Amino acid sequence: MKILIVDDESDICELIGFIVQDIFPSDTDTLLAYSGNEAIKILKENDDIEICICDHNMADGMGPDVLKYLIEVKSKTKFVLCSTVIPSDKPNDYPAGFVYTNIQKPEIGIGIEHLFHLVEKSMLEKLKCMSDEFFPVKVHVLSLMEALPADIYIRMSDNKFIKCINQSEEFSSADKEKYTQKFVAELYMKKGEHSPSVNEIILDTVQKIMERRNLPLTEKLNIAHSQLVVLIKFTGITPELAESSKKNIQQSVALIMKNPLAADFWKEMNFLGEYPSTLYTLHSLLASIVVKKLHWSSEATMYKLSLSAFLQDISLDSIPLMEICDNQEFIEKQSRFTPAEVKKYLEHPQRAIEVLASFKEIPPDVDRLLLEQHEMPDGTGFPRKLNANQLGPLTCVFIITGIFARHILKDKSSFDVGAFAILLEGKGYSRGNFKESFEVIKSMRKI
Ligand SMILES: [Fe+2]
Structure with missing residues (x-):
C-alpha cells in the first residue's frame, strides 16, 4: 500500500511518515510532499496511491487544492485531512463524502491508529464481498x-x-x-x-485427497490444511467450513493413530509447502509421538491436540509471528513488528477461541490449549502467566511439541534433538508438568 503524506513543516511530515510506518503493515510505502502542488505532481505520476494524508494550510497549494484535483480526476485515492481544522468547519473546501476521515492535530498518533482500523475494516469487507x-x-x-x-x-x-x-x-x-x-x-x-x-x-x-492411497500422510495433512485455511480466511468461518474442518481433523487423527511413526520421522520429510500447513502437520505428528510414548494415546486426546494445532494461529497472517517459539523469543523480537502486529499477536490465543466457538461439540480442554499456547514454565508467558506446575500436562504436550515443530522447521537438516533438549532444559521446559513430555523428547536422541 502506498501512502502520500503532505505537510509544509518537514519535521511534521517526517513524523507522520514515521508513525504510519510503525502502525501500518511493514509492506506500506510512504511518499512525502512539502506542499499541495508537489503532492498533485506526485499524484499525477502515481495512480496507485491509496491514501493521501494532507495538511490544510500550506503556502504552495493548500489542502483543498489537493482534494479538488482528486475529485476532478475521479481518483480512487482516499483523502485524509490532517490539521487543526476539521472538514465540517469548511464544507465548501471539504465537501461531505470526499474526505475519508480526518486526523486532528496534535493527536497524530491516535488519528493514524484510527485510520489504520478504518482501512483494515474496509479491506475485510471488500474481501467478504468478493x-x-x-x-x-x-x-x-x-x-x-x-x-x-x-x-x-x-x-x-x-x-x-x-x-x-x-x-x-x-x-x-x-x-x-x-x-x-x-x-x-x-x-x-x-x-x-x-x-x-x-x-x-x-x-x-479435499476429502478424496485424504482417502488416496498413494499420497504420504504428511502431504495429505498439508494439502487439506492449506485448502481449509485459505477458505476460512477468505469467507470467514462458516458452519459448513467448521464442520468440514472438524471432519478433516478427525480423519487425519484416525490416519495418524493407524500409522506408526518413527520417533525421528521428520528426517524423511521434505518441508515443501506453506509454513502454517507444515507447522500444523508436524505439530500434530510430534504430539502423537509424545502421547503414544506416554500411553495417553486415544483418538479423543489426539483430536484435541490436532484441533488446537489447526486453530492456534488462525488469526495471524504474518509467518515471522507464527515462527516465534515462546514469549521469551517474542519479547526479544518485538521491536521488529508494528504495534498493530504486536496487538494481533497478543490477542491471537483469544481470537482462536472465538473461531473454535463455531465448531459443534467441542471436546473439553481445547479452549484451554488454545488460550495457554504461549504460557512459559516460569510463569512469564501470556495471557494468564501460569507456570509449569499450574499448566495441565496436556497443555504442556501442546506447548512443547509446538516449540519442537518450529525448531525443526527453522533448522531443517541441521536440527539436532540433543542440542534442542539442552535448550529446552535451559528454559525450564523440563520442570513441573512439562517433565514427562520433555523426557520423551530427550529420549529421541538415543534412537
Ligand atoms: Fe500461537
Whole structure:
C-alpha cells in the first residue's frame, strides 16, 4: 500500500511518515510532499496511491487544492485531512463524502491508529464481498482433481478475475509448474455456475485427497490444511467450513493413530509447502509421538491436540509471528513488528477461541490449549502467566511439541534433538508438568 503524506513543516511530515510506518503493515510505502502542488505532481505520476494524508494550510497549494484535483480526476485515492481544522468547519473546501476521515492535530498518533482500523475494516469487507462470487482453490488441490469440475479463474487484481481453464479439462503437471513458477498459489472457481456448490466441490476434493492411497500422510495433512485455511480466511468461518474442518481433523487423527511413526520421522520429510500447513502437520505428528510414548494415546486426546494445532494461529497472517517459539523469543523480537502486529499477536490465543466457538461439540480442554499456547514454565508467558506446575500436562504436550515443530522447521537438516533438549532444559521446559513430555523428547536422541 502506498501512502502520500503532505505537510509544509518537514519535521511534521517526517513524523507522520514515521508513525504510519510503525502502525501500518511493514509492506506500506510512504511518499512525502512539502506542499499541495508537489503532492498533485506526485499524484499525477502515481495512480496507485491509496491514501493521501494532507495538511490544510500550506503556502504552495493548500489542502483543498489537493482534494479538488482528486475529485476532478475521479481518483480512487482516499483523502485524509490532517490539521487543526476539521472538514465540517469548511464544507465548501471539504465537501461531505470526499474526505475519508480526518486526523486532528496534535493527536497524530491516535488519528493514524484510527485510520489504520478504518482501512483494515474496509479491506475485510471488500474481501467478504468478493468471496460472494469466487472461491480460492489451492493449485496443489487442482492438480489432484481428475477432470476440473468447474471453470477456473485467475485473479488479476482485487476484483478482476479472468477465466484461464475450462471445466472438464485436465489441470496438467505443466499447468501446475507454470503457476507455481509464477508464485500463484491459488486459482478460483466461480459461485453460482455449478451444482453442487463450489464450496461442496472443493471440500469433496479435499476429502478424496485424504482417502488416496498413494499420497504420504504428511502431504495429505498439508494439502487439506492449506485448502481449509485459505477458505476460512477468505469467507470467514462458516458452519459448513467448521464442520468440514472438524471432519478433516478427525480423519487425519484416525490416519495418524493407524500409522506408526518413527520417533525421528521428520528426517524423511521434505518441508515443501506453506509454513502454517507444515507447522500444523508436524505439530500434530510430534504430539502423537509424545502421547503414544506416554500411553495417553486415544483418538479423543489426539483430536484435541490436532484441533488446537489447526486453530492456534488462525488469526495471524504474518509467518515471522507464527515462527516465534515462546514469549521469551517474542519479547526479544518485538521491536521488529508494528504495534498493530504486536496487538494481533497478543490477542491471537483469544481470537482462536472465538473461531473454535463455531465448531459443534467441542471436546473439553481445547479452549484451554488454545488460550495457554504461549504460557512459559516460569510463569512469564501470556495471557494468564501460569507456570509449569499450574499448566495441565496436556497443555504442556501442546506447548512443547509446538516449540519442537518450529525448531525443526527453522533448522531443517541441521536440527539436532540433543542440542534442542539442552535448550529446552535451559528454559525450564523440563520442570513441573512439562517433565514427562520433555523426557520423551530427550529420549529421541538415543534412537
Ligand atoms: Fe500461537
